[in-house]
Amino acid sequence: MPEAGQATHKGQQTREEILRAALGFACTVGLDGMSIGALAEKTGLSKSGLYAHFESKEALQCAVLDTAADMFTDLVLRPAIQEPRGLPRIERLFDLWVDWKDETFGGGCPIIAAATDFDDRPGAIHDKVKYYIDEMIGVIARAAEIAVEEGHFDKGLDIRQFAYEFWGLLLAQQHYHRLLQHGDANLLAKRAFDSLVERAAHPSSLS
């Protein structure tokens, strides 16, 4: 059976190469703009060779979102969770979140980009994007809950409101940094974050 094993291994390698190339396209032209023709050219495969690995363009687009989510887990979640529970973990989460997209993709996060593109279009991609964004906001909410448990945030904190405002300041950072190219995008995001944390910790006094 070694030959079958080698074939599977080779198939897995090719699949990963296709995904890497597809992620590159998704980060620049978006999931929708990614063309099977361009992807075939980039990977040196025929279109039917590509379809041997992903049964449809939609299946490939979904796999690209899964890949981006895995990278988010490896590069943001896992390192953040090494920090002590509560405020240190939330601070690390914020720092990593602001930086990971540029370093990883050299373009915007394909999940965020797909959020506005697919919010009106029922289907597998819509469902997957919704799932991952719900999960990411859930990560923020759980981190805030832990900070309440640790006594770093006020017991009366509205966790849902905290997560909403955290999400908003991350989205604005992407606009200011990537589209508007404002050099102080990260500083603005950091100040918004510090104010949010200060209010969560001391609801009756202000930063």
Add this chain to the structure above:
Amino acid sequence: MPEAGQATHKGQQTREEILRAALGFACTVGLDGMSIGALAEKTGLSKSGLYAHFESKEALQCAVLDTAADMFTDLVLRPAIQEPRGLPRIERLFDLWVDWKDETFGGGCPIIAAATDFDDRPGAIHDKVKYYIDEMIGVIARAAEIAVEEGHFDKGLDIRQFAYEFWGLLLAQQHYHRLLQHGDANLLAKRAFDSLVERAAHPSSLS
């Protein structure tokens, strides 16, 4: 010359019909997903008939963004500016901004959708999206400056920070409302807005 005048009038009408249909596509499948073939079918024109009105797909995409921006001016800016200077005007701006997209487009704002799609892609569409988003954030900043002049906001207010956080809470509302379909999206946005305004008015006490 009446015949030439009629021809021009007819040409203008056709152009507006094309733009209306194109805006419909842009709101659902995005500026990029909009296909000239589907647009020709929708308007009953041939592809070459379409190109008689817009010299390229890019020119049409830019015209769609201009149309959306004109609608924003008519439906958000003009009514908001009817309010007294300062806080009442900012409050009206927020209320209209949260609502106008659904009522107007029945889909997301094509300018916001294009922001993440085109942030990496140099060209006329990128420049136009950047211009309009800069303008929209500028509207928030000017409204905040006026509120400072009127004594509604603190003299030491960081206008740029205020506009950043305002922008973030608008972007998060779009995710929560449209993609995640959370019924309390507008309530979360309103609470974030109220907190922002309270801090702008009274930097040393909290809402």
